[in-house]
Amino acid sequence: xxxxxxxxxxxxxxxxxxxxxxxxxxxxxxxxxxxxxxxxxxxxxxxxxxxxxxxxxxxxxxxxxxxxxxxxxxxxxxxxxxxxxxxxxxxxxxxxxxxxxxxxxxxxxxxxxxxxxxxxxxxxxxxxxxxxxxxxxxxxxxxxxxxxxxxxxxxxxxxxxxxxxxxxxxxxxxxxxxxxxxxxxxxxxxxxxxxxxxxxxxxxxxxxxxxxxxxxxxxxxxxxxxxxxxxxxxxxxxxxxxxxxxxxxxxxxxxxxxxxxxxxxx
Numbered sequence: 001x002x003x004x005x006x007x008x009x010x011x012x013x014x015x016x017x018x019x020x021x022x023x024x025x026x027x028x029x030x031x032x033x034x035x036x037x038x039x040x041x042x043x044x045x046x047x048x049x050x051x052x053x054x055x056x057x058x059x060x061x062x063x064x065x066x067x068x069x070x071x072x073x074x075x076x077x078x079x080x081x082x083x084x085x086x087x088x089x090x091x092x093x094x095x096x097x098x099x100x101x102x103x104x105x106x107x108x109x110x111x112x113x114x115x116x117x118x119x120x121x122x123x124x125x126x127x128x129x130x131x132x133x134x135x136x137x138x139x140x141x142x143x144x145x146x147x148x149x150x151x152x153x154x155x156x157x158x159x160x161x162x163x164x165x166x167x168x169x170x171x172x173x174x175x176x177x178x179x180x181x182x183x184x185x186x187x188x189x190x191x192x193x194x195x196x197x198x199x200x201x202x203x204x205x206x207x208x209x210x211x212x213x214x215x216x217x218x219x220x221x222x223x224x225x226x227x228x229x230x231x232x233x234x235x236x237x238x239x240x241x242x243x244x245x246x247x248x249x250x251x252x253x254x255x256x257x258x259x260x261x262x263x264x265x266x
């Protein structure tokens with residue numbers, strides 16, 4: 001597995017599993033297939049399933065990189081610290097590897113100060129945010145002591161989010177992609193992806209994940225299907241050439257499919 005190195009030296013696998021709506025058995029399947037970076041959130045209501053799947057796997061805790069997130073309501077109500085320890089309890093862990101603010105909202109600076117304390121206390125290995133745009137960072141940077149190490153955003157061939165990605169990299173933040181397949185299977189039927197898949201004797205999903213990886217983006221495909229889990233992991237034995245990358249770049253519509261963080265004021 002290839003790893004990204006965050007600015008604090010912490011190493012994160014480049015390929016993980018997104019667990020939104022997945023249960024214990026499906027998460028266990030992902031672990032069996034070799035996934036060690038597992039992304040969950042308090043809002044997903046499956047942190048307990050993640051924790052149980054890890055314990056039942058029999059694999060050392062140190063082999064996993066577990067990421068979870070602070071939900072908006074807890075941030076707004078100044079409940080960050082309690083919310084973190086509730087997540088830790090559900091995960092049945094002594095620490096989490098990555099802790100993110102899930103969405104920008106009122107209270108980000110206060111929440112971030114609490115997250116900084118938890119990081120300094122050793123409960124978190126790396127801290128970051130999700131769905132933040134430049135205007136949200138502008139506010140956070142005025143008061144933060146430790147800058148975010150990660151920003152998890154919508155990013156896929158139909159929405160490169162290039163301006164934000166470049167900004168994050170300039171600031172030393174790693175970029176993670178949620179919804180790397182564009183939220184639906186329609187992206188994978190794209191003629192360009194299909195042609196490149198045929199050229200490499202791979203699937204369109206594998207081509208898409210390889211495109212993310214070659215751009216240096218940590219990626220979380222979501223699946224509970226054993227065959228697709230195995231297939232998504234099989235992307236380390238080939239490389240896209242410059243022409244392939246350019247063709248995939250041409251798919252960009254410059255339009256996000258999910259909620260637009262640019263419309264969120266803090």
